[in-house]
Each structure stands twice: as structure tokens, then as C-alpha cells.
Amino acid sequence: MQHSSPVLNPSADPMDELCDELARLANTISEVAHWPAESLRLCGERGVYRWFLPQEQGGYGWSESDQIRGYLRLSQADLTTTFVITQYMGAVRRLAASGNEIVIGDWLESLIDGTRFSTVGISHLTTSRRHLSQPALRAQPVPGGYLLDGLAPWVTGAPHADLYVVGATLPDGQQVLLAVPSTLEGIKAGPGHALVALSASCTDQVSFDHVQVAEEFLLNGPSENVLKSATGIRTGGLQTSTLAIGLSQAAVNFLSSEASKRADLRDAAGELSQEVAELAQRLLHASAGDTDCDTSEIRTAANRLALRTTQAALTAAKGAGFVKGHPVGRWCREALFFLVWSCPQPIAQAHLCELAFGTHS
Numbered sequence: 001m002q003h004s005s006p007v008l009n010p011s012a013d014p015m016d017e018l019c020d021e022l023a024r025l026a027n028t029i030s031e032v033a034h035w036p037a038e039s040l041r042l043c044g045e046r047g048v049y050r051w052f053l054p055q056e057q058g059g060y061g062w063s064e065s066d067q068i069r070g071y072l073r074l075s076q077a078d079l080t081t082t083f084v085i086t087q088y089m090g091a092v093r094r095l096a097a098s099g100n101e102i103v104i105g106d107w108l109e110s111l112i113d114g115t116r117f118s119t120v121g122i123s124h125l126t127t128s129r130r131h132l133s134q135p136a137l138r139a140q141p142v143p144g145g146y147l148l149d150g151l152a153p154w155v156t157g158a159p160h161a162d163l164y165v166v167g168a169t170l171p172d173g174q175q176v177l178l179a180v181p182s183t184l185e186g187i188k189a190g191p192g193h194a195l196v197a198l199s200a201s202c203t204d205q206v207s208f209d210h211v212q213v214a215e216e217f218l219l220n221g222p223s224e225n226v227l228k229s230a231t232g233i234r235t236g237g238l239q240t241s242t243l244a245i246g247l248s249q250a251a252v253n254f255l256s257s258e259a260s261k262r263a264d265l266r267d268a269a270g271e272l273s274q275e276v277a278e279l280a281q282r283l284l285h286a287s288a289g290d291t292d293c294d295t296s297e298i299r300t301a302a303n304r305l306a307l308r309t310t311q312a313a314l315t316a317a318k319g320a321g322f323v324k325g326h327p328v329g330r331w332c333r334e335a336l337f338f339l340v341w342s343c344p345q346p347i348a349q350a351h352l353c354e355l356a357f358g359t360h361s
């Protein structure tokens with residue numbers, strides 16, 4: 001399997017072409033009705049979904065740092081499609097790492113060549129609905145498998161998925177991770193919420209009414225913390241920061257291009273460009289295993305930078321940037337997403353502290 005590098009040769013690499021096409025299409029996807037099928041098809045055709053898997057499973061075996069470099073490029077071009085890909089790859093990587101040879105054999109290749117689409121519904125095990133007394137999605141062991149009842153409250157691409165990878169809680173409190181084909185009886189996916197931003201990601205709840213899932217679809221568990229113990233794949237973390245930094249880079253590129261014509265913008269553009277470059281560097285060091293780089297600190301810094309750079313870009317774009325359809329207005333709305341996406345309590349708390357007291361904790 002050929003390994004092509006994402007950014008080592010940006011001027012000659014097909015990555016540039018892909019990103020140009022994604023950036024052009026990004027201006028056309030703003031509503032729930034605009035599911036980015038064409039952008040996802042292009043990514044499949046260019047092998048993006050193979051970045052994340054080892055060669056023996058049909059992937060290119062990219063290192064975590066190369067994956068981060070790739071996501072930085074994609075998210076600069078089109079945050080919505082890149083976000084959808086993170087959820088898609090979240091499902092694919094969990095499936096690939098499960099060791100369940102039946103599901104892997106039936107599904108993996110068609111997911112990474114882009115002919116079938118999968119997504120995750122797992123946040124109710126980590127960051128969503130944790131304060132409620134009853135688990136959002138419950139799995140009852142029955143002969144031959146599990147009976148699923150309840151809902152996965154947040155599922156990106158919910159109405160477009162062929163396969164859901166969902167977490168559910170057993171009566172004894174243990175958790176299971178299941179691959180659930182969307183054609184099973186009793187499953188109902190919402191069409192997608194109209195969101196502040198990223199509406200085209202078609203994120204909605206998926207409800208499960210007495211859905212019978214055969215034992216052969218069990219990916220991991222039962223165990224106490226199935227997301228952590230089973231696969232070693234982290235939720236949130238560096239990937240979320242990567243997309244926030246990619247968005248910041250898009251805003252800073254705009255600011256720098258305006259600054260080349262307007263001297264009054266130069267100081268701000270220079271300062272913010274440098275901050276984005278430094279944070280991207282810290283991110284890459286962290287992805288290469290540098291333990292001096294605290295991932296929570298990177299996440300709070302990335303969130304902060306996404307808000308600052310997009311608002312600086314809007315300030316530079318003035319009223320024109322406030323007209324619907326200008327990318328700068330979209331970037332400002334997209335920056336808000338990082339305040340809620342996979343945002344663990346300590347990071348949310350650090351933001352609140354900063355907003356209330358104006359200090360970084």
C-alpha cells in the first residue's frame with residue numbers, strides 16, 4: 001500500500017488540490033439539506049480514510065503526527081466535512097481495533113473506500129446526559145445478543161449512516177460498544193438539527209426501540225469504562241484541538257491577506273499568525289509523545305485562539321463579513337462549536353473562569 005504524505009511538499013502534493021476543492025464546496029454547505037456527500041466522496045477517492053489505519057488493515061499506517069497534519073489541512077479548508085470525518089473515523093477506528101473479525105470482514109473495506117458511511121454515538125458515556133439518573137441508551141442481555149432501548153443523543157450524519165457504533169449501559173452498570181446496522185428494526189434517526197454552525201453535519205439523535213443486536217456485533221465489553229479500557233482510542237483530546245487550530249489558521253490566513261493591503265492590520269495579523277504557528281507546533285510535539293505538552297492546556301488554548309482569530313478576521317472584514325455567505329461570519333459561528341464539542345468539565349470550567357474573571361487558570 002502506497003504511503004503519501006499530507007503536507008511535506010505542500011506545493012506539489014495532491015493535498016493542495018483536495019483542500020482547494022473542499023474550500024470551494026464549503027461555501028455551499030450551510031444547511032441540514034446540504035449533507036457534504038460530494039466532499040466526502042472526494043476524500044474517499046483521495047484515500048483520506050486510509051490515513052488512520054495500519055497497512056495490514058488496508059490503511060496507509062500514518063503516524064499520529066501525520067494524521068494531525070492532515071486534519072490541520074482539511075479543517076482549514078472545510079470544518080464541517082472534517083468534523084464529519086472525525087466522527088466517521090471514530091467509528092472506523094473503534095471497529096478496526098475491536099478484534100471482531102466478522103464485523104471487520106463485513107464492513108471495514110467498504111467504510112474506508114468511502115462506499116459506506118459509519119458514525120459514533122458515544123458521548124452519553126462521557127460528556128452528555130451524565131447528570132440524569134437513567135442511562136440514555138440501555139442494553140439488556142438476551143439470548144444471542146442485546147436488546148437496545150433509549151437514544152444516542154448526538155450522532156453526526158445520523159440519517160446518512162449505514163452503521164452506528166454506539167455505547168450502551170447494561171443493568172449492572174457495565175458498558176458495551178456495539179456496531180449496529182442502521183437497517184435494524186426499531187431504529188429511528190432524526191434528519192439533523194438546525195445548528196448555530198455545522199448544520200450540514202446532519203447531527204441528531206438516534207432512537208432505539210427494542211432493537212435486537214446479535215452478539216456478533218459486540219465490539220467491546222462488557223466493562224466498566226468501555227471507551228477507555230477496550231480500545232485505547234481517546235475521545236476528544238488532540239483531534240478536537242487540531243480542528244480548532246485548523247479553523248484558526250483559516251481565519252489568520254484571511255487576516256494576513258487583508259493585512260498585505262492594509263497596514264493597520266499588520267500587527268494583529270503578525271501576532272495571531274505567530275500564536276497559531278506556535279500552538280500547532282505544541283500540538284505536533286504532543287502528538288509525537290512529548291509529555292511536557294499538556295493536552296488539556298492545548299485544548300483550552302486552541303478554543304481561545306479559535307474565538308480570537310475568527311473575531312479578529314470579522315473585525316477586519318467589517319460589515320461585509322457580517323453578511324450571510326461570507327466565510328468569516330461562518331468561521332465565527334464555527335468557533336463557538338469548540339465550546340461544546342467533546343468539552344470535558346475541567347475545560348468548560350477553565351473557560352467559565354476566564355470569561356468571568358478574565359484569567360487563564
Ligand SMILES: Cc1cc2nc3c(=O)[nH]c(=O)nc-3n(C[C@H](O)[C@H](O)[C@H](O)COP(=O)(O)OP(=O)(O)OC[C@H]3O[C@@H](n4cnc5c(N)ncnc54)[C@H](O)[C@@H]3O)c2cc1C
Pocket residue numbers: 087119120121122123124127128129130131153154155156157195198201203340341342343
Ligand atoms: C454539532 C454536534 C455534533 C456532535 N456529534 C457527536 C457525535 O457524532 N457523536 C457523539 O458521541 N457525540 C457528539 N456530540 C456530543 C458532544 O461531544 C457533547 O457530548 C455534547 O455537546 C454535550 O452536550 P449536552 O447538551 O448533551 O450536555 P448535557 O450535560 O447533557 O447537558 C444538557 C442540558 O442539561 C442540563 N445540565 C447539564 N448538566 C447538568 C447538571 N449537572 N445538573 C442539572 N442540569 C444539567 C443543562 O441545561 C444542559 O443544557 C456532538 C455535539 C454537537 C453539538
